[in-house]
Amino acid sequence: MKSEFRPRLDLEEFQLVQKHRALKDECELKGIPMEDVNHYWYKGKHFSLHVSNNKGSLEELRDQIISDMKEYSPVYPKIERKSQNSPHLLVVDPADIHIGKLASSFEAGEEYNTQVAVKRVIDGVMGILNKSSGFNIDKIIFVGGNDVLHIDSPKRQTTGGTPQDTDGMWYDNFLAAKKLYVQVLELLMQVADVHFMFNPSNHDYISGFMLSDSIQSWFRRSENITFDCSMAHRKGFLYGKNLIGTTHGDGAKSQDLPLIMANEFPLWWSKTDHRYVYTHHIHHKTSKDYHGCTVESLRSPSGTDSWHHKKGYGVGGVKAVEGFIHSMDHGQVARLTHIF
Helix, strand or coil: CCCCCCCCCCHHHHHHHHHHHHHHHHHHHHCCCHHHEEEEEEECCCCEEEECCCCCCHHHHHHHHHHHHHHHCCCCCCCCCCCCCCEEEEEEECCCCCECECECHHHHCCCECHHHHHHHHHHHHHHHHHHCCCCEEEEEEEEEECCCECCCCCCCECCCCCECCECCCHHHHHHHHHHHHHHHHHHHHCCCEEEEEEECCCCCCCHHHHHHHHHHHHCCCCCCEEEECCCCCEEEEEECCEEEEEECCCCCCHHHHHHHHHHHCHHHHHHCCEEEEEECCCCCCEEEEECCEEEEECCCCCCCCHHHHHHCCCCCCCCEEEEEEEECCCEEEEEEEEEC
């Protein structure tokens, strides 16, 4: 009987046959047609498979993702406002919240954590609104940023690398700050149209900007709120005969701010009689009239942590959320303070 010759497979061919069999078994196990596999990217027992998409192009998939993202964005119906007699601007400025800061009453004499921070801001904003009820408010400035977050790194450090005592994980605190800002802005929008001004700051130079940008994206469908979320260290806003400036306070010196504002906002400077710069960073009240401009720092609602308590900084200081009312013609006519 004549024997049939079968060529011997070399090692490379043998491995290819084995892979083909394993691929077939994997596809049968996962219910994937072999002809739909064009790359090995699907993680399985033997293979990672990539299944070709015959239902549409990459562009169609991209458009679908964009469409889904748009659908997720909340819709805010436009609130129609009536013109008011004797209108006023309300500045709401929860300064240096430091969400994620940890202070222990055992050492510093007071508790401060993320939960306390959020509650103080909500209570403070509500207190400012209640105190402003005697004025006709037709516009609100909400000042964001200014160390709203305590750290800027998973290593629990500020942007510059200074270690901090912290409460919770960085991502939990970011989401808590986002939820807080959304809640506060939705509340303020029921009173008057809002202008959001973001101040970059030293504790959260990166994450603070990301937070403000996410808030701007959240409200992108609202016609009752505007945003200034650039990385400019000084922001300005024109209201009647008022020039309102804001900055964190860790940069230019207070005595230099009037001339800087006159150079950065020359047109608004020339149109106004009342000019103010609200600063932050130092957590306590100062106010001084310079030639043509008043510079005022704000108190903070945040507690005194271990390092500051050891140094004596902020011990016995007033913890508060502050606001200001500006007449369109007569400048700042009221200071509002909600003390904790």
